[in-house]
Amino acid sequence: MLRVNRSTLLFATLLGVAACDTSAPTAAPPTANPPAPLSQSVVVPASLGDALRLLTTAQRRQFEVGRAMFQTEFTPETGLGPLFNAVSCASCHEQPVVGGGGSIEEGGEDVELHATAFHGGTTQCDDLAAVGGQVIQKQLTPAFSAYTGLTAEPIPAAATDSGHRTTPDLFGFGLLDAVPDAEILARADPLDRNGDGISGRPNRTADGRLGRFGRKAQAATLREFNADAFVMEMGVTNPLNQTEQTIGGLPLPPGIDPLPEPEISLAQLDAVDAFVRFLAPPPRALLGLLGARGAFVFSRIGCASCHTPVLVTGPNPVRALRFKAVPAFTDLLLHDMGPDLADICLGQAQPAEFRTEPLMGLRFATTFLHDGRAATISQAIDLHDGEGLAARNRFVRLTAFERAALLKFLGSL
Numbered sequence: 001m002l003r004v005n006r007s008t009l010l011f012a013t014l015l016g017v018a019a020c021d022t023s024a025p026t027a028a029p030p031t032a033n034p035p036a037p038l039s040q041s042v043v044v045p046a047s048l049g050d051a052l053r054l055l056t057t058a059q060r061r062q063f064e065v066g067r068a069m070f071q072t073e074f075t076p077e078t079g080l081g082p083l084f085n086a087v088s089c090a091s092c093h094e095q096p097v098v099g100g101g102g103s104i105e106e107g108g109e110d111v112e113l114h115a116t117a118f119h120g121g122t123t124q125c126d127d128l129a130a131v132g133g134q135v136i137q138k139q140l141t142p143a144f145s146a147y148t149g150l151t152a153e154p155i156p157a158a159a160t161d162s163g164h165r166t167t168p169d170l171f172g173f174g175l176l177d178a179v180p181d182a183e184i185l186a187r188a189d190p191l192d193r194n195g196d197g198i199s200g201r202p203n204r205t206a207d208g209r210l211g212r213f214g215r216k217a218q219a220a221t222l223r224e225f226n227a228d229a230f231v232m233e234m235g236v237t238n239p240l241n242q243t244e245q246t247i248g249g250l251p252l253p254p255g256i257d258p259l260p261e262p263e264i265s266l267a268q269l270d271a272v273d274a275f276v277r278f279l280a281p282p283p284r285a286l287l288g289l290l291g292a293r294g295a296f297v298f299s300r301i302g303c304a305s306c307h308t309p310v311l312v313t314g315p316n317p318v319r320a321l322r323f324k325a326v327p328a329f330t331d332l333l334l335h336d337m338g339p340d341l342a343d344i345c346l347g348q349a350q351p352a353e354f355r356t357e358p359l360m361g362l363r364f365a366t367t368f369l370h371d372g373r374a375a376t377i378s379q380a381i382d383l384h385d386g387e388g389l390a391a392r393n394r395f396v397r398l399t400a401f402e403r404a405a406l407l408k409f410l411g412s413l
């Protein structure tokens, strides 16, 4: 088994000298990106949105097939709806390239509405599965709209909270899926035994598995998230999730959902799963001396206590995912971020708890925090409360030079 020296990796990753492929040859893979729409003045590195190195030819081909499927626009005839948020994965995950994040524009397709019921105490979170689920779809197919007289799913009466969710980028998420549970659990400190004011704890699914995907770490595996995204975002059922979303849990009237379930094949689901799984982390931008100083400020003021610079993947049948250092800048744990950021619950995550957002790919984000309420990185840090308050206060007290250094560093991720 490959042995990784953690402190070397940590600082190498902070400084941006370790890519995720610690054992990879240095030649960059050929770029097969279609020209992508660019709405902001970000310089897109040649390989952003490309696949991990070390894939086999067959895996690389599946990545390309999956990228096409990720961009395929569904219609009611091919399985869209009857409730949906958008017509393709790429209509939200598109900035600055396919597989990236969303934007906040007129229409607001890339910003979602989620709702749950939380009654406090030890009561489990109710994700409203019985009355239409936690994702509140913003669109209905013409047939369903004509039948119901509605243009969007109403928030179920049983909901106690709702919240907005911007679309995150997916660069490097297959590597996050390949991090062993033990690596994540080793950082959990639910009772804050080390007394640093930070008590990350894992989310768990209803059947007890460790959660890591979604802003509240509600989903255990990338594959399940991808399969559920087909249903919750597009109303496209698939072999892993064959249940259409409905309004208020009422059965769909006949003729509204013409295709039998599942609406896509296992091969189509597998291809999209491969595309997301094999998307490489963004190449790091050059740091310079100022940025290198910022990397140390980041550690010194306690940002790295939650935004763990590097996680290491475990054994994996896919060579490209095996024993790799992931410059993720997350511990994949839940932290209480204070009452202002609080919205819905999910799994064991209470309203104020969020998964440490990976900062991998931060420089391509256009808005920050789960609902996009922060317009700048500084604002996002300023809004850290709860377990994040001490680090936030240390940030506020930085000298102008140290602050510039930290922001330069963050702008390289």
Ligand code: HEC
Pocket: 085, 086, 087, 088, 089, 090, 091, 092, 093, 109, 110, 111, 112, 165, 166, 167, 168, 169, 170, 173, 212, 213, 214, 215, 216, 222, 225, 226, 227, 229, 230, 233, 234, 272, 276
């Ligand atoms: C309507 C916009 C929209 C569409 C369409 C969409 N997504 Fe997403 N995606 C989101 C949002 C919003 C989140 C954050 C959800 C959360 O925080 O719980 C997300 C999160 C994800 C994540 C988890 C990322 C993380 O931070 O853990 C994955 C994986 C993902 N989407 C894959 C897909 C796939 C695959 C498709 C197509 C089948 C798809 N998405 C379609 C908006 C969208």
Ligand code: HEC
Pocket: 198, 215, 301, 302, 303, 304, 305, 306, 307, 335, 337, 341, 354, 355, 356, 357, 358, 359, 362, 365, 367, 368, 369, 370, 371, 377, 380, 381, 384, 387, 388, 391, 392, 395
């Ligand atoms: C207690 C754990 C914790 C600490 C300490 C912490 N963060 Fe965070 N950070 C989070 C969580 C959780 C989120 C997601 C919050 C949300 O989406 O509402 C986040 C979000 C962010 C974001 C927004 C990312 C995005 O794409 O929206 C930035 C930037 C950020 N943190 C930077 C920092 C910096 C810089 C520091 C040090 C001053 C820091 N954080 C300290 C937990 C932490």
